[in-house]
Amino acid sequence: xxxxxxxxxxxxxxxxxxxxxxxxxxxxxxxxxxxxxxxxxxxxxxxxxxxxxxxxxxxxxxxxxxxxxxxxxxxxxxxxxxxxxxxxxxxxxxxxxxxxxxxxxxxxxxxxxxxxxxxxxxxxxxxxxxxxxxxxxxxxxxxxxxxxxxxxxxxxxxxxxxxxxxxxxxxxxxxxxxxxxxxxxxxxxxxxxxxxxxxxxxxxxxxxxxxxxxxxxx
Amino acid sequence: xxxxxxxxxxxxxxxxxxxxxxxxxxxxxxxxxxxxxxxxxxxxxxxxxxxxxxxxxxxxxxxxxxxxxxxxxxxxxxxxxxxxxxxxxxxxxxxxxxxxxxxxxxxxxxxxxxxxxxxxxxxxxxxxxxxxxxxxxxxxxxxxxxxxxxxxxxxxxxxxxxxxxxxxxxxxxxxxxxxxxxxxxxxxxxxxxxxxxxxxxxxxxxxxxxxxxxxxxx
DNA sequence: ATCTATTTTTAGATTTGTCTAAATTTAATT
DNA sequence: AATTAAATTTAGACAAATCTAAAAATAGAT
Ligand SMILES: [Mn+2]
Ligand SMILES: [Mn+2]
Ligand SMILES: [Mn+2]
Ligand SMILES: [Mn+2]
Numbered sequence: 001x002x003x004x005x006x007x008x009x010x011x012x013x014x015x016x017x018x019x020x021x022x023x024x025x026x027x028x029x030x031x032x033x034x035x036x037x038x039x040x041x042x043x044x045x046x047x048x049x050x051x052x053x054x055x056x057x058x059x060x061x062x063x064x065x066x067x068x069x070x071x072x073x074x075x076x077x078x079x080x081x082x083x084x085x086x087x088x089x090x091x092x093x094x095x096x097x098x099x100x101x102x103x104x105x106x107x108x109x110x111x112x113x114x115x116x117x118x119x120x121x122x123x124x125x126x127x128x129x130x131x132x133x134x135x136x137x138x139x140x141x142x143x144x145x146x147x148x149x150x151x152x153x154x155x156x157x158x159x160x161x162x163x164x165x166x167x168x169x170x171x172x173x174x175x176x177x178x179x180x181x182x183x184x185x186x187x188x189x190x191x192x193x194x195x196x197x198x199x200x201x202x203x204x205x206x207x208x209x210x211x212x213x214x215x216x217x218x
Numbered sequence: 219x220x221x222x223x224x225x226x227x228x229x230x231x232x233x234x235x236x237x238x239x240x241x242x243x244x245x246x247x248x249x250x251x252x253x254x255x256x257x258x259x260x261x262x263x264x265x266x267x268x269x270x271x272x273x274x275x276x277x278x279x280x281x282x283x284x285x286x287x288x289x290x291x292x293x294x295x296x297x298x299x300x301x302x303x304x305x306x307x308x309x310x311x312x313x314x315x316x317x318x319x320x321x322x323x324x325x326x327x328x329x330x331x332x333x334x335x336x337x338x339x340x341x342x343x344x345x346x347x348x349x350x351x352x353x354x355x356x357x358x359x360x361x362x363x364x365x366x367x368x369x370x371x372x373x374x375x376x377x378x379x380x381x382x383x384x385x386x387x388x389x390x391x392x393x394x395x396x397x398x399x400x401x402x403x404x405x406x407x408x409x410x411x412x413x414x415x416x417x418x419x420x421x422x423x424x425x426x427x428x429x430x431x432x433x434x435x436x
Numbered sequence: 437a438t439c440t441a442t443t444t445t446t447a448g449a450t451t452t453g454t455c456t457a458a459a460t461t462t463a464a465t466t
Numbered sequence: 467a468a469t470t471a472a473a474t475t476t477a478g479a480c481a482a483a484t485c486t487a488a489a490a491a492t493a494g495a496t
Pocket of ligand 3: 295299313314315317
């Protein structure tokens with residue numbers, strides 16, 4: 001399994017190809033910042049290896065073996081992210097790039113020991129669930145902050161957009177995972193929200209609210 | 219800097235190419251388990267990049283830039299080995315293979331934080347010195363156990379051969395770094411030694427003694 | 437100094453992963 | 467049903483890293 005193959009499987013999974021849904025060549029190419037023709041070449045190779053189902057002109061989806069491999073890469077990525085934050089004091093906007101490299105280290109013992117060292121975390125620094133060793137996800141009942149009703153409240157548990165600028169924006173505004181947020185009011189004009197968070201009141205734009213996951217209380 | 223380039227620089231350094239000494243194509247090829255023709259190709263490339271001095275038919279030596287790069291890879295390798303042993307309970311015969319991968323991770327912050335987490339170790343699990351960030355070695359006055367006189371004693375500080383079988387042999391015989399060893403007697407016939415170690419007496423072959431470094435007490 | 441064995445390099449091929457440009461297929465529109 | 471636009475694949479090329487086989491250079495031995 002080459003690094004490139006692993007990256008393709010991971011991308012296909014993230015685009016939804018784990019549910020027998022066909023992912024188009026173009027979608028994969030765009031996500032990976034490569035050319036559709038390169039994706040076609042790789043689709044053939046992964047198909048040969050039994051990791052994807054590929055129908056010419058129709059796109060690819062992951063086989064069971066492909067899902068399993070993708071989940072093991074994602075597991076490694078997220079565990080390394082937790083390690084970097086918890087053990088090496090990286091900030092949550094610094095970890096992704098390094099984890100992109102670390103996720104390809106080949107040693108089952110290594111990642112199991114990292115998992116143990118971290119006391120088997122269930123979520124990564126961005127609130128994304130960490131698949132278990134046998135490929136199961138910790139599902140969670142979460143909603144976008146923009147989609148919960150006025151006067152309801154929840155705990156911030158994840159980000160939809162985990163780009164560096166967004167994460168830095170959240171830091172600057174002291175919005176962190178674990179914070180309890182109550183929606184006080186919604187502005188019809190621009191869909192911005194007035195919220196109460198950790199005692200303080202503030203206003204956030206729809207774009208922010210639509211990229212924060214909360215777990216509703218009760 | 220590709221992974222392959224880094225591996226060549228590291229190998230050339232280990233073969234002594236850091237002291238302006240010319241290392242032959244064949245020596246490099248043998249060490250890396252590749253073909254001399256491949257080494258020639260890489261020699262040209264590294265020479266182009268100013269990392270080695272290469273004279274056709276004469277071999278290569280590292281430039282200052284080449285030494286610097288080699289040391290940074292070796293630093294990473296050895297720090298990761300310490301990490302694996304100290305933080306993840308790997309045994310000293312398990313770490314090399316994984317460190318061969320981890321040494322190529324590109325993130326200065328990562329290795330500096332690992333260094334800090336480990337409290338800036340000076341030696342790796344095999345007793346090899348860890349270069350500092352600015353490329354200096356912690357030299358140590360060490361001798362092979364086979365070369366110290368009868369009735370002298372020293373602390374075991376390193377292994378010359380760090381192959382898995384040798385390390386496992388040492389474990390099995392409870393010979394560990396840090397142990398104090400006294401040479402009681404030398405057998406002329408086969409150069410084997412009678413030693414006293416941590417209270418116990420034992421006999422070890424010349425081959426073993428010639429692969430153990432000790433730091434003589436006074 | 438010449439021959440010879442060894443080392444080293446060159447030339448040409450292969451694999452992996454990528455690209456561009458052209459051809460093909462599909463999907464949408466008249 | 468025919469046309470057109472968009473998506474996808476094919477064909478051919480390229481860079482990196484490797485190999486084999488042949489050619490060239492070096493070093494050792496007479
Ligand atoms: Mn990430
Ligand atoms: Mn993440
Ligand atoms: Mn090692
Ligand atoms: Mn070592």
